[in-house]
Amino acid sequence: MKMAPIIRQMQQVKDRIVPYLVHTGQHYDQTMKDTFFQQLGIPEPDCDLGVGSGTHAVQTANVMLRFEPVLDEVKPIAVLVVGDVNSTIACGLVAVKKNIPLIHVEAGLRSFDREMPEEINRILTDQISDLLFTTERAAETNLVKEGIALERIKFSGNVMIDTLLANCRQADSLSQILQKYGVDCLVSEKKYALLTMHRPSNVDDVETLSRLVSVIVDISKKLPVVFPVHPRTQQKLREAGLLSQLAEQDIVLLPPVGYLEILGLMQSAQLVLTDSGGLQEETTALGVPCVTLRENTERPITVTEGTNTIVGSDPSKIMMCVDDIMATGGKSGRVPEYWDGRAAVRIVEEILQHYQLAG
Structure with missing residues (x-):
């Protein structure tokens, strides 16, 4: 990108x-x-x-x-x-x-x-x-x-935003994506959370991963969650015996998706939960609320000017932020300079x- x-x-x-x-x-x-x-x-x-x-x-x-x-x-x-x-x-x-x-x-x-x-x-x-x-x-x-x-x-x-703006119109729609992967669910436009997670600090430690899975399950009871699973994350979830917990909930598990698909999923989401630096930037550019599952960010402008909130892996902070977004629409940001x-x-x-x- x-x-x-x-x-x-x-x-x-x-x-x-x-x-x-x-x-x-x-x-x-x-x-x-x-x-x-x-x-x-x-x-x-x-x-x-x-x-x-x-x-x-x-x-x-x-x-x-x-x-x-x-x-x-x-x-x-x-x-x-x-x-x-x-x-x-x-x-x-x-x-x-x-x-x-x-x-x-x-x-x-x-x-x-x-x-x-x-x-x-x-x-x-x-x-x-x-x-x-x-x-x-x-x-x-x-x-x-x-x-x-x-x-x-x-x-x-930001060259990432060059790519985003060049591809917004041709991004795949939510319905296209769900149809492509044969996922039968009740997810509708602006009525779901998009989740991505791959950083070692979140997926390598079983305790942290279990804590995150638990809060994701709780979120899914309020708002459906669409989760394209990175190959490494899938391996860690399987090793920890956590994949079944996700599969039993209102969570749409997808294989790794292409750029146009992730862009389409972001554009249509009510909010994004992620540990990706790139998605922090892209959600700010799109005006979509972002909940970052990390203790810090190397992209502070997404917090000070954008739509990003840093919550770490604390389930109570994550849920509080999600509840606020669902109730108020989340913080309003602006697109940074250049x-x-x-x-x-x-x-x-x-x-x-x-x-x-x-x-």
């Missing part, structure tokens, strides 16, 4: 930039990968490293080992990475060790929770980047405090100038 608009904008200036797309394979579910590439119009990667699963160390090391020969062959003028996954820091480290400038899109976001692997990836990637593009102005403050030179920081806006669908345009224009590629 982050790379699609950047690639598309680079293709508009292909006389000056030739993008070479590398898919590391960190997100290794082939069906999910194929669906997202197809729906977002991303060209087939020039290279697929096929890294797959593993511990953080194994995954990061394998990306580095497989990415280095690609750089030796392609000899790029710069490497652009997005977000905060293991692939981000792995590819970044290989690039700078070979004296290739690094560009980081979505820089400067901080949860200030170093127990999150993503936080370590964010901090380290920013420290080694040559050019840093931010989604919100507070990110610049974070970077300056960490010693990043101001001239390297560029406020571009979340206007043109972030990729600003990014590519800056890259052309920074590396003196302008015609």
Whole structure:
């Protein structure tokens, strides 16, 4: 979702930039990968490293080992990475060790929770980047405090919102999605909660996962819940013996869905329960109330200006927030600055100038 608009904008200036797309394979579910590439119009990667699963160390090391020969062959003028996954820091480290400038899109976001692997990836990637593009102005403050030179920081806006705005009209409707998966239920437009959950802090600890399942079941007694289940989350639920609890309630369990489907589900939901950073941003852009099942967020603008409320994994706080949304419609937010669908345009224009590629 982050790379699609950047690639598309680079293709508009292909006389000056030739993008070479590398898919590391960190997100290794082939069906999910194929669906997202197809729906977002991303060209087939020039290279697929096929890294797959593993511990953080194994995954990061394998990306580095497989990415280095690609750089030796392609000899790029710069490497652009997005977000905060293991692939981000792995590819970044290989690039700078070979004296290739690094560009980081979505820089400067901080949860200030170093127990999150993503936080370590964010901090380290920013420290080694040559050019840093931010989604919100507070990110610049974070970077300056960490010693990043101001001239390297560029406020571009949010490429995730570029993708969202480009696809809103063609997003699948709720009825299309339910029909596709053969789900017979009474869920109606604006009369359900959308749930997504995949972070290790929520699904790896059985006690936390049990607590969340319990409150989800309670919510479903008031409002139907539609739950596309991430493969890893499904495995953890099955291992903990919790899948049956969800299946017996007014909870629609779906397999992993594509981008247009999750977008359609968000647009039609009364509220969203999630631990995803991306969904926090997308619900703010759509004006849909979001209940974040985490103790913190690296996207504070979704709370201060958007529709997001942080509740953690405390069942009483979660239920109180859901009850308030059902009674009042939830907090009203506004779309943040530069979340206007043109972030990729600003990014590519800056890259052309920074590396003196302008015609």
